[in-house]
Amino acid sequence: MLLLGPSGAGKSTLLAALAGVVGGEEEGEQLGELMLDGVPPAAARGRAGLVLQDPDAQAVLARVGDDVAFGCENLGVPREEIWARVAEALDAVGLEVPLDQPTSQLSGGQRQRLALAGVLAMRPGLLLLDEPTANLDPAGVVEVREAVARAAARTGATLVVVEHRVSVWADLVDRVVVLDGEGALLADGRPRDVFTTHRAALEAAGVWLPDASPDVPAAAPTHEPAVITAAGLAIGRRRDSVVRAGLELAIPDAASTVITGPNGVGKSTLALTLGGLLPPLGGAVQASDRLARGLAPQPHRWRSTQLLTRIGTVFQEPEHSFVARTVRDEIAVGLRALKTPRAELDARADELLARLRLEHLALANPFTLSGGEKRRLSVAAVLAARPPLLVLDEPTFGQDRATWTELVRLLRGLVTDGSALVSVSHDAELVRALGDRVLRLEPAGLREQTGVAA
Amino acid sequence: MRLVARTNPVSRLAAAIVVTAPLLLTLDWSSSAVILAFELVLLLAAGAKLGWILRSTWPLLIAAPLAGIGMLLYGEPSGHEYASFWLAHITSGSIALAIAVSLRALAIGVPSILLFRGVDPTELADGLAQRVRLPAQLVLGTLAAQRLAGLLISDWRQMSLARRARGLGDAAAIRRFLGMAFALLVLAIRRGTKLATAMEARGFGAPGPRTWARPSTFGGRDAALVAIAAVVAATGLGLDLAFGTLHWVWS
Numbered sequence: 001m002l003l004l005g006p007s008g009a010g011k012s013t014l015l016a017a018l019a020g021v022v023g024g025e026e027e028g029e030q031l032g033e034l035m036l037d038g039v040p041p042a043a044a045r046g047r048a049g050l051v052l053q054d055p056d057a058q059a060v061l062a063r064v065g066d067d068v069a070f071g072c073e074n075l076g077v078p079r080e081e082i083w084a085r086v087a088e089a090l091d092a093v094g095l096e097v098p099l100d101q102p103t104s105q106l107s108g109g110q111r112q113r114l115a116l117a118g119v120l121a122m123r124p125g126l127l128l129l130d131e132p133t134a135n136l137d138p139a140g141v142v143e144v145r146e147a148v149a150r151a152a153a154r155t156g157a158t159l160v161v162v163e164h165r166v167s168v169w170a171d172l173v174d175r176v177v178v179l180d181g182e183g184a185l186l187a188d189g190r191p192r193d194v195f196t197t198h199r200a201a202l203e204a205a206g207v208w209l210p211d212a213s214p215d216v217p218a219a220a221p222t223h224e225p226a227v228i229t230a231a232g233l234a235i236g237r238r239r240d241s242v243v244r245a246g247l248e249l250a251i252p253d254a255a256s257t258v259i260t261g262p263n264g265v266g267k268s269t270l271a272l273t274l275g276g277l278l279p280p281l282g283g284a285v286q287a288s289d290r291l292a293r294g295l296a297p298q299p300h301r302w303r304s305t306q307l308l309t310r311i312g313t314v315f316q317e318p319e320h321s322f323v324a325r326t327v328r329d330e331i332a333v334g335l336r337a338l339k340t341p342r343a344e345l346d347a348r349a350d351e352l353l354a355r356l357r358l359e360h361l362a363l364a365n366p367f368t369l370s371g372g373e374k375r376r377l378s379v380a381a382v383l384a385a386r387p388p389l390l391v392l393d394e395p396t397f398g399q400d401r402a403t404w405t406e407l408v409r410l411l412r413g414l415v416t417d418g419s420a421l422v423s424v425s426h427d428a429e430l431v432r433a434l435g436d437r438v439l440r441l442e443p444a445g446l447r448e449q450t451g452v453a454a
Numbered sequence: 455m456r457l458v459a460r461t462n463p464v465s466r467l468a469a470a471i472v473v474t475a476p477l478l479l480t481l482d483w484s485s486s487a488v489i490l491a492f493e494l495v496l497l498l499a500a501g502a503k504l505g506w507i508l509r510s511t512w513p514l515l516i517a518a519p520l521a522g523i524g525m526l527l528y529g530e531p532s533g534h535e536y537a538s539f540w541l542a543h544i545t546s547g548s549i550a551l552a553i554a555v556s557l558r559a560l561a562i563g564v565p566s567i568l569l570f571r572g573v574d575p576t577e578l579a580d581g582l583a584q585r586v587r588l589p590a591q592l593v594l595g596t597l598a599a600q601r602l603a604g605l606l607i608s609d610w611r612q613m614s615l616a617r618r619a620r621g622l623g624d625a626a627a628i629r630r631f632l633g634m635a636f637a638l639l640v641l642a643i644r645r646g647t648k649l650a651t652a653m654e655a656r657g658f659g660a661p662g663p664r665t666w667a668r669p670s671t672f673g674g675r676d677a678a679l680v681a682i683a684a685v686v687a688a689t690g691l692g693l694d695l696a697f698g699t700l701h702w703v704w705s
Contacts, residue, residue: 016651019655021651046660049655049656050655052652052655054648057645057648057649057652058649058652059601060594060598060601060649060653060656060658061576061598061601062574062575062601065667066667066668069667070656070658071657072665072667073664073666073667074656074657074658074659074660074664075657075662076662076663076664076665077665078665079665079666079667079669083667104604115652118656122656122657237611272615277615277618277619278615303623304617304618304620304621304622304623304624305621305624307618307619307621307623308619308620308621311619312619313615313616313619315612315619317612319640319641319644320609320612320613320616321613321616321619321620322637323616323617323620323622323633323637333621333622334620334621337620337622337624338621367640381620385621
């Protein structure tokens with residue numbers, strides 16, 4: 001079964017309740033009754049297994065075998081049987097790594113399969129997956145989907161999946177349930193029927209349907225001169241660890257560039273290096289005269305306030321960049337650092353609050369916003385200083401369709417107004433909409449991609 | 455050292471406690487000297503190379519003499535005074551204290567560091583829960599939290615880069631540090647909550663007995679390790695008693 005609905009409809013809460021991990025009274029109210037095999041889920045631990053969205057958050061122990069065994073230990077399974085179950089579960093998800101492999105050395109897709117194996121080893125009758133592929137690259141998505149299909153077939157467990165991207169699961173499920181923004185039941189039926197009869201409502205709810213691309217104009221090739229170039233560039237987060245070397249690239253001005261490639265290949269590191277936040281470990285990054293405006297051409301040598309008005313970087317996790325107590329202050333932080341006169345500061349902050357639909361949240365704490373609002377705020381905060389080049393790391397990560405469309409329209413609008421954009425992403429739709437130039441970073445090196453497929 | 459490597463981490467912990475207990479309770483330099491000398495002989499006899507010992511304990515080798523110098527200059531003055539300026543007095547009493555403090559730091563630190571080198575946290579947790587019978591919830595909770603440390607380090611790096619991107623990277627280092635420390639705390643709580651949910655979803659804290667996939671066992675090696683530690687400690691104290699140089703912390 002596939003469970004759909006807009007952000008905030010309570011899908012994750014429902015899964016958590018089914019798994020028996022909903023918090024006590026202090027975390028909210030619970031009305032009505034929920035029974036799993038005739039008892040409350042908290043009393044039937046192990047009957048329902050839950051896989052969460054974030055692969056980082058789920059590995060409990062340091063080694064693969066120990067981590068899969070963890071659930072069995074908690075359920076009091078005898079030792080000999082635990083190891084038999086561990087082998088069986090790893091086989092079911094197709095994870096062929098040694099039992100003593102550190103969990104920190106797995107890719108995102110492998111870690112999600114590990115989490116699934118940990119749940120399968122508990123032999124649940126109900127398998128709950130909360131956006132299990134939202135944080136993965138396309139290869140990881142396929143891995144996890146195959147693993148789930150195989151495990152479901154082998155164990156005969158009931159499957160409940162929450163996911164924005166319907167196409168991944170449409171063939172695997174035989175029932176679709178849709179909730180509306182208030183958590184009320186909107187539709188319930190066979191996938192084909194629900195997708196055809198409730199199309200408009202589903203799209204309004206932010207659901208990604210299998211055969212409908214979002215309503216944004218496609219990218220067009222560009223011949224603009226470069227705003228920033230790199231020659232013989234070696235990148236890495238620390239001096240002693242070069243991730244990629246010998247990169248040659250040019251980012252066109254007044255256009256949108258997307259850098260794609262598999263997880264862990266160094267896309268984010270490249271973005272941070274182009275953004276002047278990490279020093280090149282070899283070769284050089286060179287800003288155009290229009291961008292440098294009288295400074296040395298190497299962005300990493302600019303002072304923090306000089307960088308602010310030239311290159312804006314939007315981080316993958318908005319929370320990493322939040323520094324203020326209110327949304328309004330968050331937008332004004334950069335302007336204060338630039339000693340912008342009060343009147344202009346107020347005017348710019350108000351304009352951005354309105355443009356990104358954050359006015360009603362002006363006095364809220366940034367950490368309390370929803371995922372989509374946090375993302376909009378992190379973009380607004382960068383736009384305040386009006387940098388001509390924007391670097392965005394996974395801007396559409398885990399967003400529902402409505403937030404996605406809004407963000408892409410906003411970014412395209414910036415390009416139309418003359419800004420240059422570099423986005424790092426493995427989102428095929430983003431490449432289609434914002435890839436005026438598409439660069440693909442692979443272990444073998446960087447190459448320009450023509451055509452639309454990511 | 456390969457013999458030690460195959461012992462249960464719990465017996466290594468016990469051995470470290472047994473060796474260092476008399477040192478924490480006494481103040482004279484002779485017991486420290488005897489125990490330190492005994493430790494080094496045993497380590498070398500167990501096949502440890504001197505270079506390896508120095509490499510593994512170098513921070514301690516710097517810290518111990520520094521602690522000694524502090525005592526030398528500012529320790530309670532007594533006996534003959536050799537030199538003095540302002541608050542510093544070098545006296546025969548403070549010299550003895552300085553030597554005692556340096557030796558003690560080494561005698562406590564060297565075996566602790568070497569015994570715990572390469573201890574696997576999972577194995578230690580298994581031992582503490584199964585052998586020492588500490589509550590499983592506490593031990594496993596701590597073990598899981600320890601894994602979050604790595605994530606928080608990368609959070610911190612991202613946050614420093616983000617501060618530079620936001621125009622806050624130039625000045626006010628202390629204020630920036632405090633701001634980041636607070637933001638990191640928020641992130642840590644959030645990560646901790648997520649991890650707790652993931653653990654609970656895997657049946658952590660379920661009623662009923664818990665089993666252990668990895669047995670934690672004691673063998674002859676473990677008994678020998680703790681016995682040797684006891685002999686070392688007893689020798690140090692015994693010689694002190696014999697020569698009448700014993701000086702308890704409380705006397």
